[in-house]
Structures are given as C-alpha cells and as structure tokens.
C-alpha cells in the first residue's frame with residue numbers, strides 16, 4: 001500500500017512501488033482521465049501536477065510521490081486557473097479526439113500558474129512536449145491566450 | 153416513404169420511457185436479446201436514431217464513430233435542426249453494431265465510418281429522424297389541447313399553441329408522442345430556415361474531453377477484468393519456437409500466460425503488472441517463414457518495376473504517339489514511405505465471453521467487419537456479438553482494420569481462456585506505443601514515375617503516370633467493390649482522376665503481392681501520395697514552360713468549376729501574385745499552391761515557407777479554400793482543416809516507417825516524430841458557400857498540404873523534393 005494525496009484527498013494505492021504513477025492513478029484509483037500515450041516521457045498525454053509542477057506520470061514511480069500533492073485532470077476545475085483553462089478550451093472547441101487533451105490542459109495550467117500573460121514563445125516552450133496527433137495546436141494556443149485574458 | 157419507425161414500446165427494457173425512433177425494418181429475431189425478450193414477452197429492438205425521454209433529454213444514437221472529426225456533433229445537429237430541439241438538451245450515444253439499421257448508406261450493407269462519408273450519408277436520414285419526431289410531438293400536443301396541428305409551433309424544445317398561450321416541453325409530451333403514428337411523409341426544412349445547420353453548434357464532446365470523464369476503450373474497467381499485453385513477433389511471419397513463461401508466471405499479479413495466433417499474451421490484474429510479465433517472457437522465434445526484406449530493397453524493386461508498363465487505370469488518347477512527337481519530355485519519380493497511423497490512443501479492445509455471446513468495448517470504426525470476424529471466431533451469429541462503441545483517441549483509418557487485427561487479437565486471448573477459471577471475465581488488450589507502431593497496417597510504401605510530353609510552346613500534350621505499391625483492398629471484404637481489373641482504386645485515386653485537360657493521359661499501376669507487410673487506409677488514403685506526385689509534377693511543368701502555376705491550373709481546369717473555384721479563392725486570399733515579404737538575411741522564402749479533390753470535396757491550399765541557410769525550414773502560413781458542399785458546422789470544418797494541415801506536415805517532415813531485414817525500425821515518438829505546437833503554421837480557412845449536398849472534411853484537407861509546401865520550397869530554393877519525408881539538407885544554400 002502506498003499513501004498518496006490525490007486531488008486533495010488521502011488515497012491508498014495497492015500497487016508495487018515501481019509502478020508508474022500513471023498506472024496507479026488509472027488502474028488502482030480509477031482516475032482514468034490521465035492518459036497513456038507513449039510510456040516514455042515523449043508525448044505528455046500523462047501529464048499531472050506534483051506539488052504544482054507538471055510531470056510525466058508515466059515515468060514517475062508512484063513511490064517517489066508518496067507524501068507529495070498530486071493533482072489530475074479530474075480536479076482541474078477546482079482551481080481558478082484550471083477553471084479558466086477548461087472554459088477557454090470549451091469556448092474554442094479545442095478538442096478533436098480528445099485523447100491528448102488532459103495532458104494539454106495540465107501543461108497549460110502549469111504555464112498559466114507561473115506566467116500570467118504568456119507570449120507565443122512561452123507557450124511554445126511550455127507546450128512543445130505535449131503532442132497532439134489531431135494537431136489541435138492552433139486552438140490550444142488561442143485557448144491559452146483566452147484563459148490568460150479571462151484571468152487578468 | 154418515410155423510412156423512420158416508432159420503436160418506443162420496444163425500448164422499455166432499457167428503462168427508457170418516451171419516444172424512440174428507429175429505422176423501419178422487417179421483424180427479425182434478435183438472438184442477443186432473446187433471453188430478455190422472452191421474459192418481457194415482446195420483441196426486443198434496442199435500436200434507434202433518436203430517443204426523447206420524459207426527462208426532456210433528446211438522445212441521438214450515432215451510427216458513426218467519434219474519433220475526433222466532430223461526427224457526434226454533426227449528426228446531432230441534423231436531428232436537432234429538424235426536431236427544433238434546444239441544443240443543450242441534446243446528447244449523443246454510440247449506436248450498437250447492427251448493419252441492418254445502422255449501415256453506412258455510402259457503403260451499402262456495411263456499418264462503418266470512413267471515407268469522409270459520415271455527414272454525406274446521414275444528411276437526409278438524420279434530418280428525417282428529427283422531422284418525424286417533431287411531427288409526432290406536434291400531433292400529441294394537438295390531441296392534448298384539441299387544436300389543429302397546423303396551429304402548433306416548435307422552438308428550442310418547447311411546443312406551443314400561441315392562440316391559447318399554452319406551451320409544453322418535449323419531455324412532458326414524449327410518452328404521448330410515442331403513441332402517435334409515424335408520419336408517412338415528412339417535409340424537411342428549407343435551408344433558409346435552418347437555425348443550427350450552417351451555424352455554430354458547440355461540440356457535444358468538449359466538456360467530457362476537458363474534465364477527464366470521456367470514456368475511451370483504454371478507460372474501461374469492469375468487475376473482474378484482466379489486462380492483457382502481448383509480445384508480437386519481431387518480423388512479419390515469425391512464429392513462436394519455444395516459450396518459457398516461468399519468470400512471468402512467478403510475478404505477483406500475473407494471472408495467466410496464453411499463446412495466441414499472433415504471439416504470447418500475459419494476463420494480469422493491472423496494466424503495469426501485465427507489462428512486467430510480458431517483459432519477463434523468454435521467447436525463441438522461428439524466423440524461417442518470416443519476411444526479411446528492408447525498405448530500401450522494396451524501393452529498389454519498385455523502381456525497377458516502374459520502368460515497365462503496368463495495369464491500365466486510365467487511358468485517354470494515345471500517349472505513345474504523343475511522346476514520339478514531343479518537343480520536350482519532363483520526367484520525375486517520387487518515393488513515399490510506409491506510414492503508421494500513430495493515433496494518440498494505441499490500439500486496445502475489451503472482450504468478454506458471456507453465456508449468450510460476446511460483449512465488445514471498442515472505439516469501433518468498422519462494426520460489420522469486426523462483428524462478422526468475431527462471430528466466426530467463436531461460432532456465433534453476428535447479432536450475438538454486441539459492440540459498445542466508445543470514443544476513439546484518434547484513428548485515421550487504423551481502427552477500421554480490414555482484417556480486424558487487434559480486435560481479433562483481443563478475442564483470441566479470450567478464446568484461449570476457454571475452459572479456464574477466467575473464461576468469462578472481461579479482458580482488456582492494451583497495446584503499448586511500440587506494439588502499435590510495429591504492427592503494420594501502414595499507409596503502403598509507394599513509388600511513382602511521371603513523364604510529360606510538351607510541345608514547342610510548352611503545352612502539355614501527354615502525361616504518363618506509373619504507380620507501384622501494395623493493394624489495401626486485396627484480400628479484404630472490400631475487394632469486390634474496390635478492385636477492378638486488377639487495379640485497386642485506393643492505389644490510384646487522385647491519379648486516375650486527374651482533372652487537368654491533357655489530351656493524352658495514361659495511368660498505370662503495379663501491385664506487388666509478395667510483401668506481407670500489412671497495409672491499410674490512412675487519412676485520405678491514395679490521395680496521400682497521388683496528390684503529392686501530381687501536384688508537384690504539374691508545378692515542375694509550369695516552371696519549365698515559364699507559366700504561373702495558378703494560371704496554368706486554371707487553364708487546364710476549364711471543365712472542373714469546383715476545383716477552379718477553390719483554387720481562385722485560395723490564391724486570392726493568399727495574395728498570390730503579390731510579392732512575398734522578405735525573410736531575415738540568409739533566409740529564402742517561397743510560396744506554393746496545390747489543389748486536389750478527394751471524397752468529393754475540393755481543397756486548394758497556398759503555403760508560404762522560409763528556408764534557412766542550413767536547409768532547415770518552416771511553414772509560415774497555409775491558406776485553405778474548401779468546398780465540401782453545404783457547410784453543416786463551419787467551425788468544425790475549420791478545425792478539421794487546421795488538424796489536417798498539422799497531420800500532413802507531420803508526414804512531410806517526419807513520417808517514415810522503415811524495415812531493416814524485416815524488422816520495423818521505429819517504435820515510439822522518438823524515432824517517429826510528430827509536429828509540435830512550435831512548428832504549427834498560421835492557418836486561414838475559407839469555405840466556399842454551397843447548397844450542394846454535404847460531403848466530408850475529415851480527410852480532404854490533408855492531400856494538398858505537402859505538395860503546396862514542396863512547391864513553395866521549389867520556389868524558394870529551386871530544388872524539387874521527390875521523396876517524403878523531406879530531406880532538409882537538399883535545401884542547403
């Protein structure tokens with residue numbers, strides 16, 4: 001049993017310590033919003049926040065986040081920034097297949113939590129690790145600007 | 153006659169009260185539901201296009217998969233428009249597999265999604281479903297209020313009688329409406345009265361896909377479910393010689409190891425344990441019957457074949473004679489690699505054997521084909537295979553596998569468990585990214601050779617186009633429709649349909665049959681390569697004749713007004729003919745154009761590129777003009793164009809699956825790169841207003857992108873890119 005704090009709640013995951021956080025979330029805690037895309041830190045589909053920082057949960061052993069605060073897409077709407085990002089995503093209909101979008105949103109929240117008014121270069125730097133096979137990039141960029149406006 | 157039928161009373165088994173409309177069918181026994189039906193003593197017909205519940209929710213049953221293209225939203229728009237529902241009260245559900253009710257009208261007797269047909273084949277059907285429901289709600293209200301139906305109006309989910317100032321919501325009328333007769337004929341709205349079609353209806357999947365609740369196959373968790381991971385053969389055609397599963401079985405959480413036709417599966421309680429178990433397997437492979445060629449060797453063989461005549465796909469005039477009389481001959485050849493679909497959600501499927509049949513959960517794109525294959529595997533009737541269609545995390549054709557590969561694999565694991573303690577537990581097959589990338593089912597590798605004969609004024613007198621590549625349709629259920637006289641339409645589409653007025657034109661095809669690499673349709677299919685070859689070659693001819701590429705195309709498109717219209721519009725919006733802003737010192741810039749028809753939609757694109765000294769490049773801007781008939785949802789059309797541009801640029805910059813002695817060299821996004829946000833160009837989309845029946849937009853904006861960019865690169869550097877992906881060192885200053 002590994003003790004975790006997920007989305008503000010204490011949780012126990014009945015998994016081996018080497019299990020990536022991704023699979024502990026998905027298979028043990030049934031928080032399936034966080035997605036598997038590559039398992040190798042290459043696509044960003046599995047992005048969650050650990051102590052407020054975006055991390056790739058597929059290459060983060062669950063044991064390494066014991067005692068830290070993990071937040072996932074399921075709780076994205078609980079924060080002011082997260083809510084603004086979700087609203088912007090919906091307003092602009094960013095999603096296509098949607099599979100990468102949990103990760104995109106978590107990375108965007110990470111960006112807007114540290115940069116209130118990101119430039120296009122800031123967006124490139126923060127979001128280039130999140131692949132979208134449907135190439136929704138035009139709208140991801142627009143939605144981040146939109147969310148920044150709403151938060152200003 | 154109105155093909156829509158009232159199936160409300162057959163629906164109570166699902167606990168849904170209200171009005172349900174499906175498609176008229178002769179009564180048929182439904183084995184899957186037979187047990188429950190016997191209990192209820194009534195036929196069980198769990199199918200419909202639209203259901204209105206007493207809770208005031210309108211549910212549209214989508215016969216098509218939502219894999220990103222906005223299909224659910226589009227189908228719901230058609231129903232809601234004619235129903236005069238409020239958009240907020242409309243939900244969408246995936247329909248179950250049932251080829252008789254939910255067939256794709258463009259495919260005939262098959263249910264499936266592809267070929268950009270979802271809107272085109274549903275355009276009338278879904279509106280009829282909505283209009284029928286509306287008429288029955290009106291009839292029910294007229295009866296309740298004892299007023300003539302003609303005095304009743306419907307708006308935003310509310311039925312009103314103005315004279316008596318009475319209103320009622322759909323939900324409150326649903327049960328009464330279910331008792332009304334289905335109108336024999338319905339009149340669809342005049343497009344001038346559309347309130348949703350042609351306007352902005354927000355996507356129905358936006359909320360669930362932004363809060364983690366959207367259900368993909370990957371997300372299915374069922375009581376007792378096991379997760380399976382499979383070791384696949386290293387080469388196409390390798391077989392297991394010896395298997396040692398001792399270490400895998402010893403791992404805590406590993407439940408079973410089974411051998412299946414395509415490899416060895418490890419079953420565990422969770423995904424991570426299954427993958428550890430899989431890594432612990434020791435397998436010796438027998439490669440004696442395996443395919444061992446490298447992609448370079450395939451290409452060399454294709455080049456040799458292209459020097460010889462192939463099967464005729466099109467023949468106009470007399471090409472031989474025209475070449476003999478030519479003042480000048482221009483020729484070029486092109487190489488296109490194998491491409492993986494690399495949908496963001498790697499392939500997966502959940503299968504459960506039950507007492508009465510098979511339950512399947514899948515991002516199901518090819519219901520009929522998969523249902524039949526699974527039924528055959530278990531000796532069941534197709535209707536005993538119940539498919540739950542979930543969202544697909546992308547597909548681009550991959551989930552419509554012609555031989556149901558990954559779906560069969562999941563089922564064969566379940567079959568291997570027959571007689572064991574786990575014979576009836578749900579099994580979720582989870583492919584890794586590497587499984588997904590190495591499994592084959594690629595866009596086929598192609599080689600093209602083009603020759604043109606020009607007269608002394610530079611006019612094109614003859615055009616010969618030879619293509620070499622594997623057939624997608626051969627050996628599949630689609631072969632009878634798609635292969636004629638040895639020519640697979642999917643190999644030559646876009647080349648054999650060349651719209652340009654050239655008096656002598658011949659298209660020939662070689663179809664090698666000795667390569668066992670599985671191939672499959674990949675977003676825009678044949679046009680992924682034919683548009684590139686034809687549109688860059690035409691630009692070469694324009695340049696060699698000193699003609700403007702847009703002007704030359706317009707001259708040759710006299711008989712093709714829809715091509716010409718999108719071309720003119722894209723050129724005008726892009727500022728064609730006006731000088732391009734200069735780059736920074738050392739940078740070269742260029743502008744290029746391409747136009748192509750696929751799936752009866754017409755798309756022209758103008759691309760602007762900047763090339764640095766070292767040959768590295770960026771696409772700055774892509775202007776698109778599209779004619780896909782009546783625009784049901786302009787914003788989704790724009791989104792599809794944006795996504796298509798990115799998808800096509802990924803192929804142009806990065807996409808390449810190679811074989812080395814039969815082994816696929818790429819496994820993950822490190823080796824099989826993908827366009828990133830910082831590489832995305834500015835995109836402008838212009839939609840040609842049209843009253844024509846809608847066609848598709850999921851694919852047609854892909855084909856012209858790469859040739860427009862290549863033509864822009866040639867304008868900037870004078871070099872023609874004759875292979876994809878681009879080799880940037882070719883563009884070094």
Ligand code: FES
Nearest residue numbers: 037038041044058
């Ligand atoms: S799944 Fe973690 S980065 Fe791709």
Ligand code: FES
Nearest residue numbers: 097098132133134
């Ligand atoms: S929306 Fe499909 S991968 Fe991003």
